[in-house]
Amino acid sequence: MLSELDSSAILLTLKLAGLTTFILLLIAPPLAWWLAHSQRIFRPLIEALVALPLILPPTVLGFYLLIAFSPDNPFGQFWLSLTGSQLAFSFSGLLIASIIYSLPFVVQPLQSAFANLQKEYLEVGAMLGFNGPERFYRVLLPMLLPSFIIAGGLGFAHTIGEFGVVLMIGGNIPGETQLVSIALFDHVESLEYGQAHLLSLLLLGFSMALLVVIYGLLQKRQRALQYA
Amino acid sequence: MLRFDLSKKLGETELLPLLHFKGQIQLTGICTLFGDSGAGKTSLVRALAGLDDDFSGSVCFKSNSWQGEKHFVRTEKRKIGIVFQEPRLFPHLDVLANLQLAGKKADAPLYTIKQLAEILGFSDLLHKRSRQLSGGQKQRIAIARAILRAPELLIMDEPLASLDKPSRLELLPFIKKLGEQIPTLYITHNMQELFYLSRQMLLIDRGRVEAIGDPNLLFLDARLSLVKHAHSGLLIEVNKITWQPMFAMASGRIDGQAILLTGYQEREEKALPDKLQIKVASKDIIIATRPIKHSSLQNCLQVTILQIEPLVAGVALLTLTTGKQKLLAKITRKSLIELKLQPNLVVFAYIKAMSIVGEAE
Numbered sequence: 001m002l003s004e005l006d007s008s009a010i011l012l013t014l015k016l017a018g019l020t021t022f023i024l025l026l027i028a029p030p031l032a033w034w035l036a037h038s039q040r041i042f043r044p045l046i047e048a049l050v051a052l053p054l055i056l057p058p059t060v061l062g063f064y065l066l067i068a069f070s071p072d073n074p075f076g077q078f079w080l081s082l083t084g085s086q087l088a089f090s091f092s093g094l095l096i097a098s099i100i101y102s103l104p105f106v107v108q109p110l111q112s113a114f115a116n117l118q119k120e121y122l123e124v125g126a127m128l129g130f131n132g133p134e135r136f137y138r139v140l141l142p143m144l145l146p147s148f149i150i151a152g153g154l155g156f157a158h159t160i161g162e163f164g165v166v167l168m169i170g171g172n173i174p175g176e177t178q179l180v181s182i183a184l185f186d187h188v189e190s191l192e193y194g195q196a197h198l199l200s201l202l203l204l205g206f207s208m209a210l211l212v213v214i215y216g217l218l219q220k221r222q223r224a225l226q227y228a
Numbered sequence: 229m230l231r232f233d234l235s236k237k238l239g240e241t242e243l244l245p246l247l248h249f250k251g252q253i254q255l256t257g258i259c260t261l262f263g264d265s266g267a268g269k270t271s272l273v274r275a276l277a278g279l280d281d282d283f284s285g286s287v288c289f290k291s292n293s294w295q296g297e298k299h300f301v302r303t304e305k306r307k308i309g310i311v312f313q314e315p316r317l318f319p320h321l322d323v324l325a326n327l328q329l330a331g332k333k334a335d336a337p338l339y340t341i342k343q344l345a346e347i348l349g350f351s352d353l354l355h356k357r358s359r360q361l362s363g364g365q366k367q368r369i370a371i372a373r374a375i376l377r378a379p380e381l382l383i384m385d386e387p388l389a390s391l392d393k394p395s396r397l398e399l400l401p402f403i404k405k406l407g408e409q410i411p412t413l414y415i416t417h418n419m420q421e422l423f424y425l426s427r428q429m430l431l432i433d434r435g436r437v438e439a440i441g442d443p444n445l446l447f448l449d450a451r452l453s454l455v456k457h458a459h460s461g462l463l464i465e466v467n468k469i470t471w472q473p474m475f476a477m478a479s480g481r482i483d484g485q486a487i488l489l490t491g492y493q494e495r496e497e498k499a500l501p502d503k504l505q506i507k508v509a510s511k512d513i514i515i516a517t518r519p520i521k522h523s524s525l526q527n528c529l530q531v532t533i534l535q536i537e538p539l540v541a542g543v544a545l546l547t548l549t550t551g552k553q554k555l556l557a558k559i560t561r562k563s564l565i566e567l568k569l570q571p572n573l574v575v576f577a578y579i580k581a582m583s584i585v586g587e588a589e
Contacts, residue, residue, distance in 0.1 A: 120316050123279055123312075127309070128330050128373075129304045129305075142318075
């Protein structure tokens with residue numbers, strides 16, 4: 001059976017992934033819209049920055065975040081004076097790191113959905129009397145709902161799979177920063193293979209199920225678009 | 229009144245704007261926009277609807293200024309119903325939900341969804357998705373959607389182009405009636421639609437408004453770009469329609485002269501109307517100074533030449549009259565000289581083909 005530590009690690013992981021996804025679904029749509037349509041000369045720079053976590057070793061990202069979070073650094077200092085606690089080895093620090101780390105997974109599906117969206121549909125929205133925000137939630141959001149679900153799902157799944165960044169900035173504080181992937185690493189290090197098996201199997205099954213749902217949605221949308 | 233003066237330049241250095249539309253339209257009934265492909269009809273209506281904001285100039289609808297030097301009223305505030313060239317139904321909604329969405333911002337549309345479904349014939353499609361519909365079915369729903377928005381101005385960009393001929397004939401009377409309720413701008417390439425629907429026409433040629441006026445008069449004007457249409461011709465009213473069982477054909481009279489209505493067989497069983505409008509293309513008239521015998525030509529009218537105008541090199545346009553009504557005939561310069569045609573001469577006009585436009589008012 002799951003130990004108390006393991007189940008608190010699972011709960012913490014779900015909480016982190018849930019919060020990260022929620023915040024990303026607020027940040028990513030405007031960013032993705034801008035990336036899909038802007039003709040500014042510095043767009044490739046922003047696009048590259050957003051995509052960087054895809055190819056950078058997570059430890060590199062973790063290392064720089066650790067430095068930024070340190071109270072010696074202006075950002076770390078600012079956070080400390082604002083909240084009274086430091087970011088490194090805290091849940092808030094993990095949350096900020098996860099948002100950066102999972103950003104491309106949420107932005108990219110939305111960006112390609114926005115780029116492929118025919119602006120003709122938004123013109124229909126305007127013709128029907130909807131202003132900008134109304135066109136977003138009456139036309140764009142319902143029409144691209146599968147893309148939003150895919151983006152959110154990928155962001156969620158990817159946050160659960162986080163390891164390198166967490167290792168660098170999270171430490172291993174039970175209930176605060178000890179996530180499933182770290183707990184698993186601990187079990188293997190202390191040769192508790194039974195526990196490690198259980199956690200691995202849980203992660204494997206959960207990730208697999210999530211991906212099947214996501215790709216099922218993709219297939220459904222593909223079918224819908226073929227006959228549109 | 230809809231007044232506009234809109235222009236668009238491609239580059240700053242250009243002296244003449246690429247597109248420059250200036251004119252004013254009476255907001256009664258349907259005004260058709262006619263012109264070649266690429267002449268700028270769609271560009272003009274898009275600018276009038278506020279969908280493209282890269283035009284400079286002004287637009288005034290009734291007493292509201294929609295566009296001026298310093299202001300631009302967005303499409304959503306202009307209360308315009310648009311039927312685009314493509315149906316543009318939302319693919320994620322069924323027909324009913326598509327139509328319900330159109331009513332969200334509309335106060336008091338003229339028709340309910342149910343009535344429109346009946347009139348436009350899609351009552352059994354309300355729960356289908358757009359991908360399950362044919363092009364013509366989608367377009368009927370797009371028309372209903374534009375009406376449900378309760379617009380103050382309707383814009384239709386070749387709404388019937390994707391429909392087959394029977395469906396077109398079925399929908400035209402409704403569109404005409406609708407035009408009497410909501411001022412309408414109607415883009416078409418189809419002369420039958422043009423003459424049936426509108427008493428006002430905006431002729432667009434190469435990015436300019438060439439003329440605005442009564443289609444029958446504009447088509448008479450040899451100075452306009454319309455003459456280059458090989459099919460340009462005039463509407464003629466035929467009355468005293470009767471059925472000729474022997475020939476299985478309807479016949480009627482044009483200013484007292486008998487005519488057989490070829491191409492009208494399809495409505496044999498239905499009650500014949502009193503009057504009909506037909507259109508005879510100017511290239512489908514043969515001029516003879518003496519009656520032609522031993523030929524398959526059926527319809528001959530005795531006409532007086534009113535006017536002879538040169539068109540392009542080697543071709544002349546004759547304006548003919550049967551008394552009250554006018555006909556246009558395009559003949560070669562060679563025939564003109566050989567037949568010694570001149571104004572006031574009475575000649576025989578043989579009609580090779582005609583199209584039935586619809587019932588006259």
